[in-house]
Amino acid sequence: MxxxxxxTVQTSFVPMPIENVDTDQIIPARFLxxxxxxxxxxxxxxxxxxxxxxxxxxxxxxxxxxYSGTVLVAGKNFGSGSSREHAAWAIDGYGxxxxxxxxxxxxxxxxxxxxxxxxxxxSEAFLAGLFKAVDADNKAEVKIDLESQTITNVNTGDSEGFxxxxxxxxxxMNGYDDIDYLLSLSxxxxxxxxxxxxx
Amino acid sequence: xxxxxxxxxxxxxxxxxxxxxxxxxxxxRHFIHEVTSPQAFGGIKAxxxxxxxxxQVIATPDHNIPTINQHLTIQDELSRVQVETLKKNCEExxxxxxxxxxxxxxxxxVVGPELxxxxxxxxxxxxxxxxxxHGAFGSIAFGIGTSEVEMALATQCIMxxxxxxxxxxxxxxxxxxxxxxxxILYIISKITAAGGxxxxxxxAGSAIRSLSMEARMTVCNMSIEMGAxxxxxxxxxxxxxxxxxREQAPQGVAWDKAVAHWESLVTDADAQFDKELTFxxxxxxxxxxxxxxxxxxxxxxxNIPSLDTIEDSSKNTFQKSMEYMGFEAGDKLEGKQVDYVFxxxxxxxxxxxxxxxxxxxxxxxxAENITAWIVPGSKQVEKQAIEEGLKDQLEAxxxxxxxxxxxACLAMNDDKIPAGKYAVAxxxxxxxxxxxPGSRTMLASxxxxxxxxxxxxxxxxxxxxxx
Numbered sequence: 001m002x003x004x005x006x007x008t009v010q011t012s013f014v015p016m017p018i019e020n021v022d023t024d025q026i027i028p029a030r031f032l033x034x035x036x037x038x039x040x041x042x043x044x045x046x047x048x049x050x051x052x053x054x055x056x057x058x059x060x061x062x063x064x065x066x067y068s069g070t071v072l073v074a075g076k077n078f079g080s081g082s083s084r085e086h087a088a089w090a091i092d093g094y095g096x097x098x099x100x101x102x103x104x105x106x107x108x109x110x111x112x113x114x115x116x117x118x119x120x121x122x123s124e125a126f127l128a129g130l131f132k133a134v135d136a137d138n139k140a141e142v143k144i145d146l147e148s149q150t151i152t153n154v155n156t157g158d159s160e161g162f163x164x165x166x167x168x169x170x171x172x173m174n175g176y177d178d179i180d181y182l183l184s185l186s187x188x189x190x191x192x193x194x195x196x197x198x199x
Numbered sequence: 200x201x202x203x204x205x206x207x208x209x210x211x212x213x214x215x216x217x218x219x220x221x222x223x224x225x226x227x228r229h230f231i232h233e234v235t236s237p238q239a240f241g242g243i244k245a246x247x248x249x250x251x252x253x254x255q256v257i258a259t260p261d262h263n264i265p266t267i268n269q270h271l272t273i274q275d276e277l278s279r280v281q282v283e284t285l286k287k288n289c290e291e292x293x294x295x296x297x298x299x300x301x302x303x304x305x306x307x308x309v310v311g312p313e314l315x316x317x318x319x320x321x322x323x324x325x326x327x328x329x330x331x332x333h334g335a336f337g338s339i340a341f342g343i344g345t346s347e348v349e350m351a352l353a354t355q356c357i358m359x360x361x362x363x364x365x366x367x368x369x370x371x372x373x374x375x376x377x378x379x380x381x382x383i384l385y386i387i388s389k390i391t392a393a394g395g396x397x398x399x400x401x402x403a404g405s406a407i408r409s410l411s412m413e414a415r416m417t418v419c420n421m422s423i424e425m426g427a428x429x430x431x432x433x434x435x436x437x438x439x440x441x442x443x444x445r446e447q448a449p450q451g452v453a454w455d456k457a458v459a460h461w462e463s464l465v466t467d468a469d470a471q472f473d474k475e476l477t478f479x480x481x482x483x484x485x486x487x488x489x490x491x492x493x494x495x496x497x498x499x500x501x502n503i504p505s506l507d508t509i510e511d512s513s514k515n516t517f518q519k520s521m522e523y524m525g526f527e528a529g530d531k532l533e534g535k536q537v538d539y540v541f542x543x544x545x546x547x548x549x550x551x552x553x554x555x556x557x558x559x560x561x562x563x564x565x566a567e568n569i570t571a572w573i574v575p576g577s578k579q580v581e582k583q584a585i586e587e588g589l590k591d592q593l594e595a596x597x598x599x600x601x602x603x604x605x606x607a608c609l610a611m612n613d614d615k616i617p618a619g620k621y622a623v624a625x626x627x628x629x630x631x632x633x634x635x636p637g638s639r640t641m642l643a644s645x646x647x648x649x650x651x652x653x654x655x656x657x658x659x660x661x662x663x664x665x666x
Contacts, residue, residue, distance in 0.1 A: 019516040020392060020492045024630040029609040033263065033277035035237035035284050047632045052618075075516065077393040080426060080492070081630060082609075083328040084235065085344035106362070106396055106428050107328060111344035124512070165360065167220025178346070182354040183248065185215060185223060189356055192214045192225050197320070197460060199453040 003116040005175040009097050010143040010154065012069035014061055015134045021074050022081035023108060027090040029082075040086055041093025062094075066138040073100045073130050073142070079108025079119075088115045098144050100151065102127045113168050114178065120144055120151050126160045129153050146173060201467025203364050204433050205399050208339045208464065212322045214356055221358040226255070227321040229351045230307045231294075233260040233285040234611070235326030239349035240288040250292040252355045257316060258289045258296035261306045263611050266574050266601040269299055278612065292352075305577020305603045308332040308545035312416065313579050315445025319434035319461040324351055329545045329627060330429070331422040335415035336442070337434035337464050339399070342423060362428045363397050363473040366466070368404035371480035375666035378555065379414035380547060380625065380644035382406065383421040384486035384496045386478065392494035395427030398474065401466060402432050406480035412441040413551040420546045421627050424493035433465045485659055487532060488629045488642040490520040495629070497532060499647060499659040505529040523631055524639050525619075535657040537641075539622035540571040540648050541634070543601075544608040547625035548576030550583050552645045553600075557592045559649035559664050565597035566655030572614055573598050574606040598652070610635040623651040 031043040049060050056063040072091065078101040079087060088111040091099065098118040109119045122130075133140040133155045141154035146169060152159040170176065202210070215223040236258075243249065250256065263278035273279040282299065289296040297303040303310060308329055311317040319337035324330060326348040333340035343357060350357045369382055387394070400422055407418070415432050422430030439458055442448045449457040488496040489503045497503065506528040509517045521528060526535075542548070542556050553575065565571055573593060575581040581603055584590055590600045607614040608626035610633070616622045618637025625648050629640040641657065650658035 017515070018519065019513060022492065022628075022630045024609075024628065024633050028632055028636070029262075029611045032234050032611065033275075033281055035281060036241065037238050047636055052636070077396070077426070080392055080396075081328065081423075081628060083326060083330075083342035083344055085238075085326075085346060088344070103393060103396065105393070105426055107342055107344060107423075111346065114344060114346035165220045167217050178358045179242070179246070179350050179353055182223065182350050182356050182358065183246075185354070185356070188214050188223075189225070189251075189354060196225070197211070199449045199457040199460070 002175040003177055006097065006116055006118055006146050006172040008143070008145045009070060010141055011071055012067070012139045013071040013073050013130070013134065013142045014067050014069055015131055016061055016072060016074040017131050019075035020077045020080055023079055023084050023087040024081055026079070026087040027084065032084060032086050037089045039093065040090035041095065044090040044094045070095055070097045071100060071142050071144065072096045073127070076101060076103040076124070078104050080105040083107045085111040085115070088112045088117055092117050100127070100130065100142065113172065116172060116175070118144065118146065118172065120162045122151060122160055122162060126153070126158065129156060129158055201470040203470045203472060204337060204401055204431060204464055204466045205339065205364055208320055208322065209361060221360045223356050224322060224359045225356055226324050226351050228316060228323045229256045230311055230323070230325035230330070231256060231258045231348065232262055232307050232325070232327065233281040234262045235345050236288065236348055237281065237284045238345050239352055242349040243353050248353050250294065250352045253293040255355060256294045256352065257311065258285060258294050259304055259307050259310050260285055260299060262605045262609065264299055264604040265612050266604045266606045266614055269602045275612070302578050305579065306545045306548060306605055308420065309548060309576035309580065312336065312412070313445070313577060315442050315448035318442060318448070318457070319438060320464050324357065328423040329420050331427070332416050332420040332545055334419040334422065334429050334431035335412060336438055337431060337461065339429060339431065341429035362399040365395065365398040365400045365427070365474040365476070366472045367400055367402050368475070368477040369402070369406035369480050370404045370477060371406055373406055373480050373483060376485060376646060376661040376664065377483055378644035378646055379410050379417045381483055381486045383418045384488065384493070384642060385483045387421065387425045387494050388486065388496035389478070390425055390476070392424060392492040393426045395422065395425035398427050400427045400430045402430055404477070407432060408435065411551060412437060413549045416549070417546055421493065424627055434461045485644065485647050485661065487623070487647060487657060489524065489526055489532060491523055491629055491631050493627065493629060493642060495520065496642070499532055499657065501532060503528055503530045503532065532657050533659060536621050537569065537623050537651045537656055538620040539616050540569055540652040541574070541607045541622055541624040541626060542645055542648050543572065543574030543576065543606050544626035545576065546627040547645050548574060548580065550580050552625065553580065553584050553589050556645045556649045557589045559646055559660065560596045560598070560653055561592060563596060563653040565652055568655045569652050571598050571652050572601060572607055574601045575603045577603050607634050609633060610638070616640070623648050623657065
């Protein structure tokens with residue numbers, strides 16, 4: 001089943017200069033009781049975003065109208081912890097197309113890619129440059145071009161390459177899905193099983 | 200050049216290699232639970248596909264289930280629907296499920312090993328990051344997302360880039376009162392919660408070899424807490440002895456054939472790792488975490504690091520963590536307030552953990568200020584605890600044994616630590632709100648949990664128990 005295609009985005013961005021943002025913060029466990037993928041965006045960063053009574057916390061960045069955009073820029077080691085893909089669904093559901101950080105946890109990186117949300121790993125210096133730009137101008141923009149694998153701090157003109165394997169890049173650019181690909185390999189999988197170690 | 204244990208198992212499970220892309224990796228065993236599987240079954244149905252190898256899939260509800268009155272219907276409606284959805288999906292697809300009240304129900308990472316389903320040399324996945332637990336048997340086991348659960352259900356394969364390799368050696372003898380939980384908390388405190396990201400870790404060295412299977416599971420369980428894809432320990436006599444005779448272990452001639460194969464599953468002497476670290480077991484003491492990620496740990500007898508030891512770029516994050524915990528940089532850990540003690544989870548919810556806790560508190564009483572939740576990891580652990588008299592011992596000391604489940608580790612059921620309260624927990628994560636909104640978690644071993652349970656404050660177990 002196709003996922004959303006990713007080509008290029010140029011947008012203002014939401015800064016979250018906090019390290020080790022774990023998946024329990026992205027989507028707390030008590031919101032994992034659904035049996036569909038819908039509605040997780042409403043609970044994205046719930047405990048940081050809302051007071052106990054459900055009213056928005058004014059000092060949280062998603063509640064600050066000064067910041068907007070479809071890219072989240074966060075401190076290093078983003079997405080650590082639980083394997084819950086609900087974290088990627090929440091980020092996607094909220095409307096983010098990409099997350100930029102200087103380091104991503106492995107499972108989160110994979111889950112994001114499988115949902116068409118691009119994790120863009122940048123250098124510490126580039127990340128600091130983005131935070132600086134948005135400090136100076138809330139509507140500072142970032143441009144992410146998947147085809148050329150470059151990210152640009154639009155306000156400063158600084159640009160940097162980022163890595164993604166060519167298989168996943170192709171999947172994202174064309175909206176391909178791994179499961180369709182794996183289903184096409186049934187003969188190879190049966191051949192593997194025939195020669196595998198058995199007791 | 201020789202091969203690592205990891206390479207031997209990984210390479211023998213690659214169905215197809217994609218240039219500049221992931222490997223198509225064959226999965227021997229796939230564990231599922233109620234929380235991360237419903238959308239995967241939904242995806243399969245929407246594609247008009249079906250579960251490819253139902254006999255290689257094992258299900259048990261664990262995350263959402265209550266730990267009291269399990270004979271009653273689950274009270275929380277969303278939880279009940281999720282557990283019932285798992286049952287329905289398993290029935291429709293011919294998957295074995297150990298449901299609530301089944302004698303084999305329990306936390307998925309406790310159930311797999313105790314039934315002999317987990318075996319050396321296997322590839323094992325589950326939509327749960329603590330799947331790394333099974334690596335203690337010399338298997339490649341790791342957590343996956345729900346898209347990958349769908350891949351594994353639909354094709355018995357997933358797409359994975361091959362991770363880099365790391366070996367962590369712990370050499371020497373562990374001191375009395377030091378548990379395997381302290382080893383892993385120590386390692387993570389040294390290399391940080393992201394120190395293993397991108398790597399699959401083999402734990403080795405004389406201190407690791409000396410551990411029981413259950414203690415090894417505790418170490419591998421928390422591999423993910425340093426960011427590693429998984430952790431593993433080469434199988435040996437301890438491993439074979441543990442597996443032999445378990446319900447789904449190979450029997451008779453098949454057993455001999457299996458052991459002969461398993462004995463080959465070691466890292467060759469000339470194999471190279473991308474990274475190798477060695478620690479001295481003698482430097483490891485009872486550990487406890489003070490912050491909001493598992494890398495923020497220290498020896499119980501030490502202080503929280505002072506602010507000048509924290510890198511400038513991390514100071515804000517550190518301060519935010521201290522504010523959440525209600526601590527100050529440089530504070531002494533011993534004597535800190537404790538309100539709750541939680542013993543359980545896939546990290547420390549096995550029979551040896553309950554035995555260690557019981558042995559420690561024997562002849563003592565639960566401190567009045569402490570609410571304690573002692574939660575067995577499975578129905579089998581619960582049964583054994585009752586048969587061995589542990590339940591009676593606990594009750595004599597003022598504790599009660601609850602029913603099995605993930606419980607307060609992630610607080611999806613009613614077992615929630617209230618906002619602002621401090622818990623010494625034997626589980627695996629101290630993230631903000633992990634044990635309930637506003638909860639403050641300090642991770643430790645069952646012995647350190649026992650020490651807090653009887654004194655009512657953070658206490659080095661060596662100062663009050665005779666080992």
